[in-house]
Amino acid sequence: MQLIVYLLPFCGFLDFAAAGIFDIPKNVIKKMMGTNKEQSNSPYIFSQDNLDMLQRIRKVGFPAEAHAIQTEDGYLLTLYRIPNKNGPSVLLQHGLLSSFADFLISGKAKGLAFILANHGYDVWMGNFRGNTYSRAHVSLSPSDSKFWNFSFHEMGVYDLPAMILHITNITSQPLHTYIGHSMGTTASYVMAAERPEIARMVRLIISFAPVAFMTHIRSPIRFLTPFAGNIEGLLYLLGEDEFLPHSSLIQFMSKLACDMTFVQDKICTNLLFLILGFDREQFDVNLIPSILSTYPAGTSTKTLVHFAQEHNSGKFCQYDYGCVKNLQIYNTPEPPDYNLANITTPFAIFYAENDWLSGIPDVKRLISLLPNVVDEYKVPFPKFNHLDFLWAIDVPQLVYNKVLEVMKMEPTLMTKKMQS
Numbered sequence: 001m002q003l004i005v006y007l008l009p010f011c012g013f014l015d016f017a018a019a020g021i022f023d024i025p026k027n028v029i030k031k032m033m034g035t036n037k038e039q040s041n042s043p044y045i046f047s048q049d050n051l052d053m054l055q056r057i058r059k060v061g062f063p064a065e066a067h068a069i070q071t072e073d074g075y076l077l078t079l080y081r082i083p084n085k086n087g088p089s090v091l092l093q094h095g096l097l098s099s100f101a102d103f104l105i106s107g108k109a110k111g112l113a114f115i116l117a118n119h120g121y122d123v124w125m126g127n128f129r130g131n132t133y134s135r136a137h138v139s140l141s142p143s144d145s146k147f148w149n150f151s152f153h154e155m156g157v158y159d160l161p162a163m164i165l166h167i168t169n170i171t172s173q174p175l176h177t178y179i180g181h182s183m184g185t186t187a188s189y190v191m192a193a194e195r196p197e198i199a200r201m202v203r204l205i206i207s208f209a210p211v212a213f214m215t216h217i218r219s220p221i222r223f224l225t226p227f228a229g230n231i232e233g234l235l236y237l238l239g240e241d242e243f244l245p246h247s248s249l250i251q252f253m254s255k256l257a258c259d260m261t262f263v264q265d266k267i268c269t270n271l272l273f274l275i276l277g278f279d280r281e282q283f284d285v286n287l288i289p290s291i292l293s294t295y296p297a298g299t300s301t302k303t304l305v306h307f308a309q310e311h312n313s314g315k316f317c318q319y320d321y322g323c324v325k326n327l328q329i330y331n332t333p334e335p336p337d338y339n340l341a342n343i344t345t346p347f348a349i350f351y352a353e354n355d356w357l358s359g360i361p362d363v364k365r366l367i368s369l370l371p372n373v374v375d376e377y378k379v380p381f382p383k384f385n386h387l388d389f390l391w392a393i394d395v396p397q398l399v400y401n402k403v404l405e406v407m408k409m410e411p412t413l414m415t416k417k418m419q420s
Contacts, residue, residue: 053101053133057082060108062117069166071158075129076136079163082113082123088176089122089167090407093160095182095209096303097243099132100125101294102181102390105287112179112390115400121407122171126163128155128187130242131297148241151306151319152183156190161198174201177407181208181389182357183303189316189366192345193338199345204374206348206403208389209358212340212366214311216359243301281383282392291391316340316366340369348375348406350399352384375406 057064057080067079080100092113094102103113103125116123127133129150130142140147164175180188185207192199302319309320318335320326326333347370351363360378367373379388379398389399 053080057104060114062108062114067166067170069162070138071129071162073154073158074138074140075134075158076138077129077159077162078127078133079166080125080127080133082117084117084120084122085171087120087122089124089171089173090116090177090179091124091126091163091167091175092116093126093163093178093180093184093187094128094131094297095184095211096307097131097296097299098182099294099297100127101297105290105294106284106391106395110391110393110396112400112403115396115404119404121176124163124167126159127297128159128183128299130299130303132294133297135298142242145241148300149302150300151303152186153190153306153318155183156187157194160187160191161195164198164201168201174203177204177206178202179206179208179403182211182386184208185210186212189340189343190338192343193340196342196344199343202345204346204348204407204409206350206406208350208399209355209386210349210351210363210366211307211358212310212316212338213314213362214307214357214359215314216361217311217357241301243299243304282381282385282388282394284391284393287391340366341371343370344372346372346374348377349373350377350379350389350402352379352381352386352388354383355386357386374409377402377406 054064054066062082065081065083067081069077069079071077092100092103094100104111106112108114113123113125130148135142137147142148160178164178167175178188180186188205188207189212192205306319310316313320315337317337318330320335321329323333326335330336349363349367349370351358351360353360367376381394381398384392384398388395392398
C-alpha cells in the first residue's frame with residue numbers, strides 16, 4: 001500500500017525553493033525532462049525516457065505484449081505480458097498508486113517478472129483501473145467524476161476477474177499463480193470472497209505485504225485516518241476525484257528533489273523509511289530515478305478513503321457510505337464484512353517484521369481467518385519493509401527463491417498441508 005510516500009520528494013523540493021534554489025538554469029531543466037545520456041548503460045530498464053514500455057522490456061532481451069481488456073462495468077485495462085506459451089501462467093498485481101512497472105524496475109537480474117520468465121513462466125502484469133495504463137472507459141472520461149467512483153472493492157469484483165478470465169481464455173488453462181503486493185493482495189481477498197467462481201480458476205494466490213486488517217499499522221499515516229471524512233473532502237478539492245496522477249509536472253518536481261545527491265540520500269530515502277519502515281541497508285538509491293519515471297501512477301480518492309475506513313473500523317469490509325446510504329445499498333446500517341471464511345483458494349502469505357503498513361498482528365489475524373493458508377513466510381531479515389518485497393537489494397535471496405519453491409508445490413501437497 002504505497003501511500004503519501006509519493007508526496008515526499010516534494011518536501012525536499014520546497015526546502016530547496018525556500019533556500020533560493022528555485023531559479024534553475026534552463027539547460028538543467030532540459031536535461032531533467034529529457035533523456036539522460038549518462039544513464040544509457042544503466043542496468044535499470046526505466047532510465048531511457050524515449051522508449052515505450054514494450055520497447056523497454058524487449059531491450060533487455062525479453063518478448064513483450066500488451067493486451068487491452070474490458071471489465072464488466074466498462075473500464076478498459078492494460079495487461080502486459082512476457083509470453084511463454086508453453087509455461088504456466090502467472091499474474092502479478094501492483095499496490096496503491098503503482099503500476100505493473102513495480103515488477104520490472106529492479107532490472108533483469110532482480111525484477112520478479114524477469115526472474116519468473118527466466119524460470120519458464122508465462123508472465124502477465126496487470127494495471128488497476130485509474131492508473132497511468134488503465135485510464136479509459138467505454139463511456140466515461142477521466143475528466144468525469146463518475147469515472148473515479150471506485151475503490152479497491154471494484155478492483156476485486158471487476159478488474160481481477162476481467163484479467164483472470166482473459167488470461168485463462170488465451171492460455172486455455174487455469175491461472176497457475178496470482179502474486180499481489182499490498183493493495184494487490186487486498187483486491188485478491190475481495191475477489192476470492194465476492195467472486196468465488198473466478199477464484200476457482202486460480203491454483204494459488206501469493207500475498208506480499210498483505211493488507212486487509214489495518215489496526216496495527218505503525219506508519220505515521222495512522223494519525224490521519226481518524227479524519228477520513230475531512231481528508232475525503234480535502235482530496236476531492238485538490239485532486240478532483242483522482243489522487244496523484246503521473247503528470248509531467250509531478251515527475252519534474254520529483255526528479256528535481258531526488259536527482260540531487262544530498263536530497264536523494266538524506267531526504268527522499270529517510271522520509272520514505274518514515275512511512276514504510278527503516279531499511280537503508282536494503283534500499284538501492286540508484287533506483288530512485290527509475291521509480292520516479294513511473295510513480296505515482298494515480299488512483300481514486302475513494303480508494304484512499306476506503307483504506308482509512310479500514311483502519312478506523314478495525315474491520316475488513318465494504319465501503320462505508322454512512323448509515324442512510326448504507327441502508328440503500330447494503331440493506332444494513334453498517335457496511336458488510338468480506339467473508340474470508342468462505343474462500344477455498346490456497347494462499348501463501350509473505351510478510352515482514354519491519355513493515356509499518358502491514359503489521360504482524362493484522363497479518364496473523366488474516367491468516368487465522370483464511371481457511372486455506374498453505375504457507376506463511378516471515379522474511380528472515382528484521383529490517384525488511386513494505387517496498388523491500390519489490391526492490392530490496394537481496395530480494396531474490398530473501399523472498400523470490402521461496403516464491404519459486406512455493407509455486408512448485410504440488411496441489412496434493414497443498415491439500416495435505418491445509419488439512420494438517
